[in-house]
Amino acid sequence: MSEFVLKATPPRMPRAALERAHLHDAFRHRHDRTALTVVAPAGFGKTTLLLQWRRWWHDAGTRVAWLTAGEDDRPARFTLALQHALRLGGVLGEANDQHAPRRDTIAELTTLLAAIAALGVDVGVVIDEAERLPEDTVRGPLQYLLLNAPANLHVAIGTRVALPLLLSELAAKDQSFALKTEDLRLRLEESLAILDARLGDRLTLDERARVHGIADGWAIGLQLAISAIESEPDPARAVQHLSARHGAMQEYFVTSLFARLPPETSACLVRASILEHFDARLFQSVTGCRQPQDMLDRLARETPILAAGEGTQWIRLHPLARDFLLGKFEKLPPRERSALHTRASSWYAECERWHEAATHAFAAGDDALAQTYAARSLWALSTIGKLAEAREWLERLPHAMVAGDTDLRLVAAAVLAFSDRNGEALAFAQDVLADREATAPARAHALRIAAGSAAFGDRLGLLPALVDRWPMSHDAGGGPLSTLAGLNTRALSALHTGDGGQVRAYVAAQQPHGDAGTLRLAAALGRMLGALSHLWEGHPVRAEAAVLPALLHAERDGRRGMIACLYASVVAAARYERGDAAQAQALLADRLDVIERHGFPDNLVCAYRTLANIALEAGDEAGALAALHTLESLGARRGAPRLQAIALAHQVRVHAMSGRKETVARTLDALDHLDPAFDEPDMQPLRSEYRLAVAFARARAALMHERLDAAELHLADADLLAETLQRGNDVQRVKVLRGIVASRRGDPKAMTLLREAHDLAALAGNARLAADTHPLAARLLEEALDTPPPPAQPKSRDRHARAALLTSKEAEVLDLLGKGLPNKAIARALDVSGETVKWHLKNLFVKLSAGSRRHAVERARMLGLVT
Structure with a gap:
């Protein structure tokens, strides 16, 4: 029958289909399961993935049949279509009883399953668009097929919605496996690869990252964006003006998505587009929808336009869908638009979500109410890391409103502390601290602002005096936020004196307080300081x-x-x-402007020194110098001489490698001119770091001039400073440069020094130390080892990452979890109680930022903790 031939013919594989490593790995480890399901809305690449699975099965010697499901596939027809698919796919031969009277579907399927079992080879059946199957087919023959499948039969099902299948028995036997929307969502590196393949170098890395953010991992959204960019003569401008309100994107939303929705649903979505996030209650309050939860559940299941957060009832619209809907919202009558914003503002105000309440009051035209709400939003925004939004509101508030309210001025100072106006915040905080009539809470608040301002401005000499006054109890005006800020202040001081263990102790002391609500930013800064301590000690695996x-x-x-x-x-x-230079660069893509505005000095050093190193590795000396000049300029603009010193020292490194003697001399002079700045009390704690940068720079300059005795003297200074500051990488860099000096002298100990530095760095996970320190070091090591240099990009995470993140027992639980074992089976395997297993699972969920068992395993695979 011709219609069955079409249903059994796989569609054409997209020409630019990307083979996604984590999905290939998932198939490789689970292709032998009985049931493999892929559940995701339209446009996430289900069919493409099923086609790849079909090819991979074929490559492994599995016989594969394809069946595209339809609404007319009632039980008998479905069974007949499946028989044709197996025959047309070459799985089974022609039946001898084609003209015999038809038996019931269960009997037919039983005969079919017996024939498959008799083959003695693996058989794969792919059923695509299974959401179209009638319910009696799903609950009848499809359910029977899965529960009675012989060991050599594997069924892959692609569907837009979860099917009413009872797979608990298969799950208990570890014979089922499911992929969902989040598994199919494109990751940044995948989007970058697709954009590079289609557009080449027409877009910068930042622009490609921006397109990824707009598409939000939706495969067809990315393809639509690429089509829009390809047709424009100016790709950069096309990225800036990407919109779902015109062109092919608009046409897709009109014809492929919204044309299929009931008018009431479309109307509600247009009105809800003013909301960044919503739950059923807010959705109903604004749109007037009568059954909001049912509508939202159906939209989340059947379309790609909604994304639900894990462990929460809050939902957001896909960025492109929201853009399209806002275009329609703007065509509503002005009075209706204002009324909708007023409803939203009132709802948020009742929930004391002042930022959102202010946003919608402002959109409704009620400036006075918006200012009142905005003033109340600043505190929360400043503590959860939304400082850009807080600054925008602060700039809209009347000066008299802020100036006349001491508490509001303190909140405003907390916002300005992490900005280029941190000097103003510090001055006001110091005024409050000098005021004998200030309340204990006001003083505690002022201490937090002063410490934040000093840290952001790199004025670490101010911190000890602030720590001495810090309240560490609620009765003294402190609180959880004040406690975390005090611990962070101590941790930052310890970091810059080289006491990494003490840094981590302060960070560990924060854990009982949690990291939710107003503690979010403070907890994040503490976690970041702990990672920096590992990085500075020369342990990048632990830092990551x-x-x-x-x-x-x-x-x-x-x-x-x-x-x-x-x-x-x-x-x-x-x-x-x-x-992994490529991944490092991708991590920084489309983020530098945020890091510049809100990053602490150590964040700027990490970002721009990394970019300079990446450019040098690629042979782009101009790019490396551009990154270092930017870091130098940022240091000058912020009044942070440490940033200038680090940037200048690395410029010496670049110029010395190329033998630019006059430029090196001029850059060293600029370094020397910074010296008096570190005599200032605010900067004295950073003098050792400045001296370390100068010692390295002078050693490199001496090497360039072949003044080997002078180079050794400067390296001795650097060695002592690096040891004092516990800068593990710098300690090994000294060894490398000493090895270079020894090699210039013809000293046989040169290779001993180079090998030792290389081996110690490798043990800590640093693959780039020798090559970054001096190009000759990498060549000498390569010749000595008689092996090619280590690959630039590791294929997998090493065991150090696992040891750094998980305890041994957590690792064992994770392994068993990855095998699909339930809690009781894990408890039996490890000879522990069920409560102990639950406790380990809870810790795993926290460490892996996971909301479920499946999510924990997927996160672990992404981190390379399990295979």
């Missing part, structure tokens, strides 16, 4: 493990959030040191 799960969690609120960007600067530095 300390903060990567938190980065993944923070990115749920967007890649460009302040907290996500600060984390990313540290992870990028660690990734580069581990040899």
Whole structure:
């Protein structure tokens, strides 16, 4: 029958289909399960993945049949179509009883399953568009097929919605496996690869990252964006003006999505487009929808336009869908638009969500009410890391409103502390601290502002006096936020004196307080300081493990959030040191402006030094110098001489490698001119770091001039300073440069020094130390070892990442969890109680930023903790 031939013919594989490593790995480890399901809305690449699975099955010697389901596939027809698919796919031969009277579907399926079992080879059946199957087919023959499948039969099902299948028995036997929307959502590196393949170098890395953010991991959304960019003569401008309100994107939303929705649903979505996030109650309050939960559940299941957060009832619209809907919202009558914003503002105000209440009051035209709400929003925004939004509101508030309210001025100072106006915030905080009539809470608040301003401005000499006055009890005006800020202040001081263990002790002391609500930013800064301590000690694996799960969690609120960007600067530095330059660069893509505005000095150093190193590795000396000049300019603008010193010292490194003697001399003079700045009391704690940078720079200059005795003297200074500051990488860099000096002298101990530095760095996970320190070091090591240099990009995470992130017992639980074992089976395997297993699972969920068992395993695979 011709119609069955068409149903059994796989569609054409998209020409530019991307083979996604984590999905290939998932198939490789689970292709032998009985039931493999892929559940995701339209446009996430289900059919493409099923086609790849079909090919991979074929490559493994499995016989594969394809069946595209339809609404007319009632039980008998479905069974007949399946028989034709198996025959047309070459799985089974022609039946001898084609003209015999038809038996019932269960009997037919039983005969079919017996024939498959008799083959003695693996058989795969792919059923695509299974959401179209009638319910009696799903509950009847499909259910029977799965529950009675012989060991050599594997069924892959692609569907837009979860099917009413009872798979608990298969799950208990570890014979089922499911992929969902989040598994199919494109990751940044995948979007970058697709954009590079289609557009080449027409877009910068930042622009490609921006397109990824707009598409939000939706495969067809990315393809639509690419089509829009391809047709424009100016790709950069096309990225800036990407919109779903015109062109092919608009046409897709009109014809492929919204044309299929009931008018009432479309109307509600248009009105809800003014909301960044919503739950059923807010959705109903604004839109007037009569059954909001049913509507939202159906839209989340059947379309790609809604995304639900894990462990929460809050939902957001896909950015492109929201853009399209806002275009329609703007065509509503002005009075209706204002009324909708007023409803939203009132709802948020009742929930004391003042930022959102102010936003909608302002959109409704009620400026006075918006200012009142905005003033009340500043505190929360400043403590959860939404400082850009807080500053915008602060600039809209009347000066008299702020000036006449001491509490509001304190809140405003908390916002300005992490900005280029941190000097103003520090001055006001010091005024409050000098005021004998200030209340204990006001003094505690002022101490937090002063410490934040000093840290942001790199004026660490102010911190000890602030710590001495810090209240560490609620009765003294403190509180959880004050406690965390005090611990962070102590940790930052310890970091710059080289006491990494003490840094981590202060960070560990924060854990009982949690990291939710107003503690979010403070807890994030503490976690970041702990990661920096590992990085400075020369342990990039530990640094990455300390903060990567938190980065993944923070990115749920967007890649460009302040907290996500600060984390990313540290992870990028660690990734580069581990040899993964491409991933390090991707981590920083479309984030530098946020890091510049809101990053602490150490974030700027991590970001721009990493970019300079990446450019040098690629042979782009001009790019490296541009990054270092930017860091120098930022230091000058912020009044942070340490940043200028680090940038200048690395410029000496670049110019010395090329033998530019006059430029090196001029750059060294600029370094020397910074010296008096570190005599100032505010800067004295940073003098050792400045001296270390100068020692390295002078050693490199002496090497360039072949003044080997002078180079050794400067390296001796650097060695002592690096040991004092516990800068593990710098200690090994000294060894490398001493090895270079020895090689210039013809001293046989040269290779001993180089090998020792190389081996110690490798043990800590640093794959780039020798090559970054001096190009000759890498060549000498390569010749001595008689092996090619280590690959630039590691294929997998090493065991150090696992050891740094998990306890041994957590690792054992995770392994068993990855095998699909339930809690009782894990408890039996490890000879522990069920409560102990639950406790370990809870810790795993926290460390992996996971909301479920499946999510924990997927996060662990992404981190390379399980295979």
